[in-house]
Amino acid sequence: MLRATDITVRFGGVRAIENVSMALQRTEILGLIGPNGAGKTTMVNVLSGFQQPHQGSVTLAGEKTGPLRADRLARSGVVRTFQAVRLFPGLTVSENLEVGLGSRGLGRAAARRRAAELLDYMGLAARAHMPGNALSYGEERRVGIARALALQPNFLLLDEPAAGLNIGEAEALGDLIRRIRADFGCGVLVIEHNMKLVMGLCERLHVLASGRTIAEGSPADVFRDTAFRSAYLGAEPA
């Protein structure tokens, strides 16, 4: 289990995250939702070891993760993607995956074979030897996920994977995330604004607004919650 307890993060005087706790199980798909500026990406930064919280702690399988060891967390299976995919533009698509495979201990030849398998799994086999900056937007996003899978994640943190995708592509992405959970046996945390995708995909939701937890539970429960409705959907407060 990947667990964050009583996390507070400040930027200057602004509290981006205040006293937020959440846990991600090995087999669940958790939706992290909330309005823009709610602190969702900051929370993922904390969970992935990229942002050091000012208060609170992150534990992986009960062990506290040290300060700013993003590389070690990645090797121990906590892997994230970004809103902007950030492929290495000068590396081929295959090499983009091989970087992570190398840090999981594979030599170049083995890494290349595994990268080919992963790209095949993502339906990107034909793109393996193209440069990282020559892909379409949708393809780039899938390579970003493939690159995360190369690290054999136990916990996969996806930051707005469906941003910019059309309805059909977003549905396909939902199916893909379910397949990934089944095939890789990892817990998935998804930051997502597309409510249809969230409702269909996530077993549990965690809602942030202005850096605080305002609701959590099953999608059905959360959608009935008045705090959620006023903060997120803009409904009149009851």
Place this chain on the structure above:
Amino acid sequence: MIDPAQILIDAVSVGGLYALTALGIGLIFSVMRLANFAHAELVTVAAYMLFAFSGSPVAVAILVAIAAAVLLALATERIAFRPLRGADSATLLISSFAVSMFLQKLLVFLVGSRPKALDPLPALSRTVSIGSLQVSALKLVTIVVCLTLLAALTAFLKWTRFGLQMRASAENFTMSRLLGVRANAVIAIAFGLSGLLAAVVAVLFAAQSGFVQPRFGVQIVIIAFVATVIGGLGNLFGAAVGGFFVGVVTILLQAFLPAELRPFREAFLFVIVIAILLFRPQGLFPARNLKERV
């Protein structure tokens, strides 16, 4: 009468040394955005090791020089630069000046500032004839060694796991860490390689110049810095091209400037550099992602 083939050989042998030096600097810059002026002292210390071991077999002296430069490179990283990891580029630059000055003055203190004569590669101080051409064996060996090392470095970066991680780190260090790349390992390998390149340059340059003094490395590193800037800081291919470019320009100036202007060769070289940077401020081959932050 100036033979074009002779000029070419001169240009490539001089350019090759600049290219290897520029690559040593470029490797460090690309992974940690440090313009390492202390690279000069890696060259200098390696040359002093050649001097100190001039009674030993050539191979032993060269191995000692390489070991010393690699160890010194790793030590400067561990002691001076690792604590500043992630600091502003300007801070890193100034600290590399400090390391450079410290080592230089330490050498003056230990061995004095007077030049010491050395001849690390005595077997090469002869000429060989290629057709009608009389070529110094040292220049030919310099060319072969430089091109071999360039090829080996390219193969390392292209075909090995650490080479790939180094390329990824050069493009986006934060992203590569998030993919599990060990920052300390990649940076240590970069420093080790830069020490190796510095030692090779020291051997070839000492054989050419015939003496070593505490500012031995500075002469070549200053020019190599210009080469990395022309090539595009952070781009290794650009660094190598910049090195050869500066070598070619230097030799052409040497060959074609009127005799009374030759002492001012460097001034002309730098005018050309300024002109290039006016039109290509990022260098000929700008590095990608130089400013990107996650």
